[in-house]
Amino acid sequence: MSVAVNNLSVDYRGHGPDLHAVRDVSFTIPPGRMLGLVGESGSGKSTVAFALMGLLQANARITSGDMQIGGRNYDLTKNATAPLRGRGLAMIFQDPLLSLNPVFTIGAHLTEILRVVAPREDAGRRRAMAEEALAKVKLTDPRRRLDQYPHELSGGMRQRVVIAMALLAKPVLLIADEPTTALDVTVEASVMREICALRDELNCSVLLITHSLGLVTKYCDDMAVLYAGEMLEQGPARAIQLRPGHPYSRLLLDCEVAIDQPRHEPAMANSFKVIGGELPDLRAPVSGCVFAARCDRAVADCAVTVPSAVRLDAEGRHSARCLRIGVS
Amino acid sequence: MAFLLRRAQAALFTIACVMLMLFMLVRSVPGDMASIMLGPRATPELRARIVAEMGLDQNIFVQLWLFLTRVVRGDFGEDIISRRPIIDIVAEVLPNTLILAGTALFLSLVFGILLGLIAAKSRGSWADSLLGLLSVAFVSTPSLVVSIVLLLLFSRALHWFPVAGVGDSGDMLDQLAHLVLPATALALGWIGYIARLVRAALLETLTEHHIRTLRAYGVPEWRIAGIYALRLALVPLVSILGIGLGDLIGSAVFAELIFARPGIGSLIFNSIAVRNYPVVQAAVLIIILIYILANLAVDLINSRLDPRIARAMREGRQA
Ligand SMILES: Nc1ncnc2c1ncn2[C@@H]1O[C@H](COP(=O)(O)OP(=O)(O)O)[C@@H](O)[C@H]1O
Numbered sequence: 121m122s123v124a125v126n127n128l129s130v131d132y133r134g135h136g137p138d139l140h141a142v143r144d145v146s147f148t149i150p151p152g153r154m155l156g157l158v159g160e161s162g163s164g165k166s167t168v169a170f171a172l173m174g175l176l177q178a179n180a181r182i183t184s185g186d187m188q189i190g191g192r193n194y195d196l197t198k199n200a201t202a203p204l205r206g207r208g209l210a211m212i213f214q215d216p217l218l219s220l221n222p223v224f225t226i227g228a229h230l231t232e233i234l235r236v237v238a239p240r241e242d243a244g245r246r247r248a249m250a251e252e253a254l255a256k257v258k259l260t261d262p263r264r265r266l267d268q269y270p271h272e273l274s275g276g277m278r279q280r281v282v283i284a285m286a287l288l289a290k291p292v293l294l295i296a297d298e299p300t301t302a303l304d305v306t307v308e309a310s311v312m313r314e315i316c317a318l319r320d321e322l323n324c325s326v327l328l329i330t331h332s333l334g335l336v337t338k339y340c341d342d343m344a345v346l347y348a349g350e351m352l353e354q355g356p357a358r359a360i361q362l363r364p365g366h367p368y369s370r371l372l373l374d375c376e377v378a379i380d381q382p383r384h385e386p387a388m389a390n391s392f393k394v395i396g397g398e399l400p401d402l403r404a405p406v407s408g409c410v411f412a413a414r415c416d417r418a419v420a421d422c423a424v425t426v427p428s429a430v431r432l433d434a435e436g437r438h439s440a441r442c443l444r445i446g447v448s
Numbered sequence: 449m450a451f452l453l454r455r456a457q458a459a460l461f462t463i464a465c466v467m468l469m470l471f472m473l474v475r476s477v478p479g480d481m482a483s484i485m486l487g488p489r490a491t492p493e494l495r496a497r498i499v500a501e502m503g504l505d506q507n508i509f510v511q512l513w514l515f516l517t518r519v520v521r522g523d524f525g526e527d528i529i530s531r532r533p534i535i536d537i538v539a540e541v542l543p544n545t546l547i548l549a550g551t552a553l554f555l556s557l558v559f560g561i562l563l564g565l566i567a568a569k570s571r572g573s574w575a576d577s578l579l580g581l582l583s584v585a586f587v588s589t590p591s592l593v594v595s596i597v598l599l600l601l602f603s604r605a606l607h608w609f610p611v612a613g614v615g616d617s618g619d620m621l622d623q624l625a626h627l628v629l630p631a632t633a634l635a636l637g638w639i640g641y642i643a644r645l646v647r648a649a650l651l652e653t654l655t656e657h658h659i660r661t662l663r664a665y666g667v668p669e670w671r672i673a674g675i676y677a678l679r680l681a682l683v684p685l686v687s688i689l690g691i692g693l694g695d696l697i698g699s700a701v702f703a704e705l706i707f708a709r710p711g712i713g714s715l716i717f718n719s720i721a722v723r724n725y726p727v728v729q730a731a732v733l734i735i736i737l738i739y740i741l742a743n744l745a746v747d748l749i750n751s752r753l754d755p756r757i758a759r760a761m762r763e764g765r766q767a
Pocket residue numbers: 132133134139141159160161162163164165166167168177179180402
């Protein structure tokens with residue numbers, strides 16, 4: 121059963137007007153598939169992730185949105201998914217150096233997760249399950265790792281520990297928020313392989329958040345392009361790569377080609393910088409297309425008319441929000 | 449182990465310095481030592497005994513050597529007044545002080561951590577504000593004042609607790625009843641201080657990424673705060689406990705005087721009053737020894753709490 125997010129909007133309160141970080145975002149992830157959510161820094165990717173987990177900062181308000189998961193519907197504005205944490209939802213974080221408690225062993229972390237997901241098992245059995253999970257994510261010498269502390273492991277190894285936590289939680293939806301951004305490029309491929317292996321073993325839906333198009337085109341089935349809190353294009357990764365419907369996606373993919381790096385490397389490079397201009401002010405009301413200020417195809421109408429999604433394939437899986445689709 | 453050795457060396461060095469200081473302090477009092485110590489009690493025999501015992505008629509280095517070699521063997525000489533070994537006099541009252549300071553420390557930790565935890569978890573609420581106010585009041589009232597207030601209120605006026613002494617040696621309950629007020633007086637300031645410290649450390653820790661990780665996997669909030677965040681928050685707390693114990697023993701001197709409890713504090717006070725320097729020397733040295741041991745224990749506990757400290761210590765870095 122697919123995981124579906126509908127009409128998610130998130131505001132941040134602070135001094136001055138509210139910051140509309142995410143506006144009316146919807147997407148669907150079928151089981152066993154990985155959706156790559158791409159966008160430059162500040163486009164609202166992490167906000168989407170934490171909104172689904174019910175782990176947004178105190179000054180955030182989810183103003184609309186619900187999520188269908190496991191055949192049931194949850195109202196995100198009421199933080200209804202909080203009880204699903206560890207029981208259907210799991211997450212992998214951006215900075216593995218910070219995401220484990222420095223004064224507890226790897227084993228303590230994993231068995232704590234098992235208290236939540238396998239409350240009936242005894243301590244010995246939990247330890248065995250933890251060791252098994254570490255072996256599954258290909259951490260060498262798993263038994264010894266259980267008694268080691270996070271600082272004794274490298275960044276890549278720590279990220280595997282978090283992946284092992286996700287593996288134990290057996291989620292329906294796994295969210296990975298820039299899981300390789302803080303890591304060395306050389307371990308990026310191996311960490312991504314473990315995430316894919318986890319997806320295949322559990323047949324779960326995966327939301328991969330990244331600012332690297334290379335990562336998406338290499339590992340993801342589907343792709344969604346987020347810009348200034350709005351979804352601009354979504355569809356099968358291959359289809360977007362071949363025939364981008366939105367000028368923003370096209371510019372991104374052009375940069376990718378122009379830079380001409382091996383597919384998995386640009387995770388470190390930030391191709392968004394190549395496009396001139398900056399993200400619009402998220403506190404100001406949006407009129408027309410959010411991308412208008414930076415768009416090379418913009419016309420007068422773009423500043424006033426809000427584009428709606430245009431279907432780009434027969435099945436209705438690929439769509440983009442641009443007024444000038446089909447207009448040459 | 450190498451780290452332990454290094455710490456032991458440092459401790460030995462400190463002790464050596466303290467002994468030297470004590471030795472010199474006593475001897476730096478101008479005038480004739482024996483007459484100063486004996487005052488009006490001075491008789492020719494007593495004088496002769498002191499001079500012989502402390503080697504006062506000999507060269508200063510011989511005196512130092514005599515002093516050091518005796519102290520190392522735990523021999524502080526014989527008390528001129530009671531003619532009992534000084535070490536016995538100290539050992540007799542030491543447990544009272546240790547029990548008092550230990551109880552105060554225990555109270556400080558239990559209530560300080562508990563109140564800190566409550567304040568952090570109810571941050572911004574009226575409970576938090578109230579605890580904040582109380583803590584500051586506790587911290588800023590000297591234990592001397594608290595002692596007197598408690599004594600007047602609960603012993604003199606309400607007769608809930610006994611006024612003086614340590615209680616019957618065979619009667620646990622009686623001893624406990626005698627302990628309540630002085631231990632509370634000593635602990636109150638530290639309860640306030642620890643509550644503030646734990647609250648601040650917890651609030652900081654609770655925003656860290658690894659806490660979010662646990663939340664993301666559905667770990668209950670009370671386990672996150674009470675186990676995972678608290679353990680990290682305890683590291684700065686344990687670091688100050690060495691100083692804390694020193695402070696507690698220091699304030700115990702006053703509490704012992706006010707509540708008329710026999711203990712190291714009252715022993716030092718009374719011995720200074722009659723210029724019985726050898727007893728002062730022994731008592732001070734014992735206190736310093738306890739202080740050093742406490743700090744050693746603190747380092748060990750911290751290295752158990754935080755493996756990164758253990759590693760830093762092994763590698764000889766400043767933890
Ligand atoms: N707690 C917060 N308070 C106010 N603004 C925030 C907060 N967190 C994020 N933002 C803002 O929301 C926008 C989206 O942030 P984020 O979701 O972290 O983007 P991304 O993950 O794509 O880099 C940014 O403009 C950021 O500055």
